[in-house]
Amino acid sequence: MKKLRTLSLLLFTLLFILSLTGCGTGSSKKVKDTSADTPKTDGTVRTEPDTAGGNILNVHFDVEIASMDPQIATDGTSFETIAAITEGLYSIDASGSPILAMAESVDKSKDGLTYTFTLRDAKWSDGTPVTSHDFVFAWRRLVDPVVASEYSFIMGIAGVTNAAAIISGEKTTEELGVSAPNDKTLVVTLEVPVPFFESLLAFPSFLPVNEAFFKAAGDSFGTSPSTILSNGPFIITSYEPAATTITLTKNPAYWDVQNVALDGIRYQVIKDSQQAMLSYQNGDLDVATLSGEQVEQFAADPEFHNIMAGYLWYISPNQTIKGLENVNLRKALALAYDKGAIVNNILKDGSIVADFAVPTLLATGPDGKDFRETASTYLAADKATALSYWETAKAELNVSQLKYTMLVEDTESTMNVAQFIQSEIQTTLPGLTIELQTMPKKNRVERMQQGDFELGLTRWGPDYADPMTYLDMWTTKSPNNYGFWSNKEYDSIIESAKKGALALDTTARWAALKDAERLVMEDAVILPVYQKGDAVMIKNGIEGIEFHSVGINRIYKNAKK
Known part of the structure; x- marks a missing residue:
């Protein structure tokens, strides 16, 4: 087993390399203007990405997405994709610290038991406003015994009042410690102070869901572009369960769209590592994961990165x-x-x-x-x-x-x-x-x-x-x-x-x-x-992908190509 000092040095070296990459000179190619894109009648904003290259980031997955439902998903692949199209009260910065996202400000009580969030002006990809009611609906759904979410326990970890009692069926979902006095205010009460509470709120299980859209989609919610609503940096334009290619496009309705450089992301599910590397070498992938003998083969390559x-x-x-x-x-x-x-x-x-x-x-x-x-x-x-x-x-x-x-x-x-x-x-x-x-x-x-x-x-x-x-x-x-x-x-x-x-x-x-x-x-x-x-290969000229060992493994909002 490697010594902890070696691991720490490895992590520090990686972060140093990524910080240098982030300061490099980007491509002179202009970012595609998506301001004219408008929501379609089915409620989803769709733009056609430049799949020939351009500002589309091509990313390798080695397993399929299991679910695009924030309150049902349990795996890292699904979490990564959901987090690219949906934003919660907080996001995570490059260092792993929580930063305000859908929340514009927060007021914390002295005893650490009450958080009052004021939401910023933001819209879903169908043009409707993101409101505090979207969070109340999603959080209640997470702990609802009828929904039986595998991640319901995390609401109890967050310390939210009555979470455990609701999950066990002793109390109703309306008794969860979250309320929306108005469209822009969300009040959360905790049973005990939780030092990592704000970091938890960036996790996909706590992401908002628009109730009207969810009910209109019915059992099909989260299974296709027309049944997935976005309030994050990207929207899904091509997806179905067990798909081997998933396409995301920059969301023109996103509140911070001016700071999103990519036109989109194209995920490709390739389970065979040799085939994935061939795709990378052919230019069909910008980010690929290696395994086995490939690691030794490419360890000296300047595009190789080792991440714990x-x-x-x-x-x-x-x-x-x-x-x-x-x-x-x-x-x-x-x-x-x-x-x-x-x-x-x-x-x-x-x-x-x-x-x-x-x-x-x-x-x-x-x-x-x-x-x-x-x-x-x-x-x-x-x-x-x-x-x-x-x-x-x-x-x-x-x-x-x-x-x-x-x-x-x-x-x-x-x-x-x-x-x-x-x-x-x-x-x-x-x-x-x-x-x-x-x-x-x-x-x-x-x-x-x-x-x-x-x-x-x-x-x-x-x-x-x-x-x-x-x-x-x-x-x-x-x-x-x-x-x-x-x-x-x-x-x-x-x-x-x-x-x-x-x-x-x-x-x-x-x-x-x-x-x-x-x-x-x-x-x-x-x-x-x-x-x-x-062991990851990242093409030269790719900047700003944030890697995290906790929560969402890769964040692309600040990525550039």
């Missing part, structure tokens, strides 16, 4: 499946594969070994140190110990052999990692067979959400800069607790850290979160594999 991301990849064992409820079996699995070989020989993209549940470079504590600097590590690869756990598990379960199927999404790098893990487990633990079942990411996520799996190779990206963005997942009632683990002590720690005594004592809270991680790891609730690094 926040994503944690891990195996989730479903504890409702016979055998996987046994902690010794789960530990045997967790220790049986060589993580160093995965990051150094397979991925080669700057990813690091994960012997933890909370990634490095995520959050700084009251001591001024990164969480990982003062927390322990767990479940490091150890094949001899793994075999010992396996022998114990066989005796406890009264079996001599077991077979499990692991769900894997169908991207090249993920399949390569899964095949290696499969081989390692079957070699290290004789009598244990792992079968792989590959499928698109959306299907893999749906299967795991429904509990229809045995093992799943999955990932989680941080939504905000606090360990809770990971640790809240493994509480008993969390929709992201795919393995159905339950521990009363753990639940108590997390509840207190969110809105109990620990929430009011930052030092005690930080220590308690380390205890919570220990409980998850010692019980092998998840089997960590690696923390993702991204």
Whole structure:
């Protein structure tokens, strides 16, 4: 595993490179004038981008968009696209700090429990004004048990009054701590002060939705350009579920359109990394992600960039499946594969070994140190110990052999990692067979959400800069607790850290979160594999793409070509 100092230096170097790029001389080509574009009768502003090149940024995705509904989406690809066309009360600047967006100003009470936002004059892409009622509607929808959003929990993380009680069905959505006294004023009340509250409001789950437009679209909302409304820098002009090409065009109705240099963005879904690199070399892509041998091949290229991301990849064992409820079996699995070989020989993209549940470079504590600097590590690869756990598990379960199927999404790098893990487990633990079942990411996520799996190779990206963005997942009632683990002590720690005594004592809270991680790891609730690094090719002349390890991974508002 690379030392933290090396990672910090890597991150600093990348930020320095990007800052130099941002100060470079841009193209002399004039930005296309879209001021004459007008909303179409179906409610969506549409312009035809210059797909031959020009000021269109061509970006590589390795998985499809799963949802364009802000309150339903759960994955980074969807979040990135949604954030390009929709703007919330806050956005995030290049350094990762929250900045006012749809909110023109905010007044905070001295006790940190009431936020009063005044909205700026802004319009949706159909010409209707963005109002405080759009936020009330969207936030109530997020916590509505009928909607059953997988991200409803984040409203409770934000501390918004009555969020948890509404999600559990104890209170109505009208009792959520958000109100609109008038079209331009939004009042939010919290149950406890939340230090990262403003950063959270830039996250896609908190983005506004126009109620009239939503109801008119019905079940088709978010599935096509005519059923997607924008108030952000771009609008969607070409999209359908599972599309391999998604086209965005600059939004002439955007309040800050004069500071958007790109005419549009064209996303291309290419799962094969070799094909993606060919497209990049042919000039069809401006931004492409590398994997495996490609990283070594292009590492010296001046267009190559290595970025440490926040994503944690891990195996989730479903504890409702016979055998996987046994902690010794789960530990045997967790220790049986060589993580160093995965990051150094397979991925080669700057990813690091994960012997933890909370990634490095995520959050700084009251001591001024990164969480990982003062927390322990767990479940490091150890094949001899793994075999010992396996022998114990066989005796406890009264079996001599077991077979499990692991769900894997169908991207090249993920399949390569899964095949290696499969081989390692079957070699290290004789009598244990792992079968792989590959499928698109959306299907893999749906299967795991429904509990229809045995093992799943999955990932989680941080939504905000606090360990809770990971640790809240493994509480008993969390929709992201795919393995159905339950521990009363753990639940108590997390509840207190969110809105109990620990929430009011930052030092005690930080220590308690380390205890919570220990409980998850010692019980092998998840089997960590690696923390993702991204090897990215970016064409010379591309400036201002903002990369973030927390929340929205890439922001293009200030990008130039």
